[in-house]
Amino acid sequence: ETGVTQSPTHLIKTRGQQVTLRCSSQSGHNTVSWYQQALGQGPQFIFQYYREEENGRGNFPPRFSGLQFPNYSSELNVNALELDDSALYLCASSPRPQETQYFGPGTRLLVL
Amino acid sequence: GESVGLHLPTLSVQEGDNSIINCAYSNSASDYFIWYKQESGKGPQFIIDIRSNMDKRQGQRVTVLLNKTVKHLSLQIAATQPGDSAVYFCAESLLTNQAGTALIFGKGTTLSVSS
Numbered sequence: 599e600t601g602v603t604q605s606p607t608h609l610i611k612t613r614g615q616q617v618t619l620r621c622s623s624q625s626g627h628n629t630v631s632w633y634q635q636a637l638g639q640g641p642q643f644i645f646q647y648y649r650e651e652e653n654g655r656g657n658f659p660p661r662f663s664g665l666q667f668p669n670y671s672s673e674l675n676v677n678a679l680e681l682d683d684s685a686l687y688l689c690a691s692s693p694r695p696q697e698t699q700y701f702g703p704g705t706r707l708l709v710l
Numbered sequence: 711g712e713s714v715g716l717h718l719p720t721l722s723v724q725e726g727d728n729s730i731i732n733c734a735y736s737n738s739a740s741d742y743f744i745w746y747k748q749e750s751g752k753g754p755q756f757i758i759d760i761r762s763n764m765d766k767r768q769g770q771r772v773t774v775l776l777n778k779t780v781k782h783l784s785l786q787i788a789a790t791q792p793g794d795s796a797v798y799f800c801a802e803s804l805l806t807n808q809a810g811t812a813l814i815f816g817k818g819t820t821l822s823v824s825s
Binding site (some may be wrong): 600638639641654656695696698702 | 752756806809814815
């Protein structure tokens with residue numbers, strides 16, 4: 599176990615709704631990254647947060663947004679859900695931005 | 711575009727055999743590479759990493775080889791066990807334009823170990 603926790607484990611939403619996913623980083627880690635993993639694919643980088651600031655973003659639209667809190671936990675928010683947003687959402691924490699990322703178990707989101 | 715790919719989508723071995731999983735990367739500026747193991751329904755689990763100033767690194771039953779000349783990475787698993795059955799991803803660490811890092815993953819190789 600990495601010490602990275604995510605909630606909820608599973609979620610079902612309908613198109614157009616909004617969703618918030620949560621992540622608690624491993625103790626001592628101040629950097630959190632979020633990834634989207636579609637079925638049968640490798641994870642794709644969404645964004646990274648370091649000391650409450652976004653310090654990198656992948657090719658995802660602005661309706662994907664995030665926050666990092668003073669205790670280094672993080673949220674991923676997705677607005678106006680689309681069917682293609684159905685995926686496993688992974689959070690990873692690291693001691694610093696350029697160090698090894700350790701993943702949580704993920705949140706499986708199904709959009710109907 | 712920049713991507714990390716794997717040569718074979720599946721690999722089947724017998725228990726006790728050695729397994730070799732290959733990966734090609736395209737960004738010659740990459741200086742950090744990681745192998746992850748992902749079991750069904752779980753998040754990726756760190757196995758071993760290597761920086762570009764090395765060409766080989768060993769862990770417990772695993773070895774990673776890096777060939778920067780041909781931009782190739784491999785993971786060797788010695789004495790493969792049924793518990794090694796999973797999807798294996800190589801990932802390339804790239805700097806973002808805001809001094810962060812993004813991991814770029816390939817599609818993965820599914821390793822099946824039969825006893």
